[in-house]
Amino acid sequence: QSVLTQPPSASGTPGQRVTISCSGSSSNIGSNYVYWYQQLPGTAPKLLIYRDSQRPSGVPDRFSGSKSGTSASLAISGLRSEDEADYYCAAWDNSLSGWVFGGGTKLTVL
């Protein structure tokens, strides 16, 4: 059971917009930044969004992040086949004194 809660799966067709939710608590998302990672099949995770809504250089602006209270979400617009991957949210947890991750959401591009 992960500390952060994500839907196990999401799907969309090319060109569509999909969103992935991430729910936490006051000790993690409610008081710290949220980070999103993309893990393509067979590869290491890659930082996709930092500090709730910022994109590292090289990440397309099709990816966007937002946060409200103890929940966050990742939106992917103009869905492409290469976006098919596992997506994880993460935040520092003040009570646990450690990073906590969501269980991951497998995105399928139909």
Place this chain on the structure above:
Amino acid sequence: EVQLVESGGGLVQPGGSLRLSCVASGFTLSTYWMSWVRQAPGKGLEWVANIKKDGSEKYYVDSVKGRFTISKDNVKNSLYLQMNSLRAEDTAVYYCARENTNRGGLDYWGQGTLVTVSS
């Protein structure tokens, strides 16, 4: 170019020990917090431990406290994870990752090393 290369994984019996290494290049280890994150086969990511820039602070997930020790050698630019009293549930790919000082989060990851605990 920032690179992280893990090594030391392998097959070990329950109760055994293993030491993972992560060699960093392209940056100076002494100026970053570093983490170990693991992923059991077919499962999600789980943070294991992290260590402060100078090694003076260390944090662990509850499931490994007292069994795993994170350390670093800033001269060798290397990060380590000593794993003792290994259990079947420790079977996973172990990644080392750099924590970005200014932005936060884990901005660079190694390719991972597989640890299998089985008799």
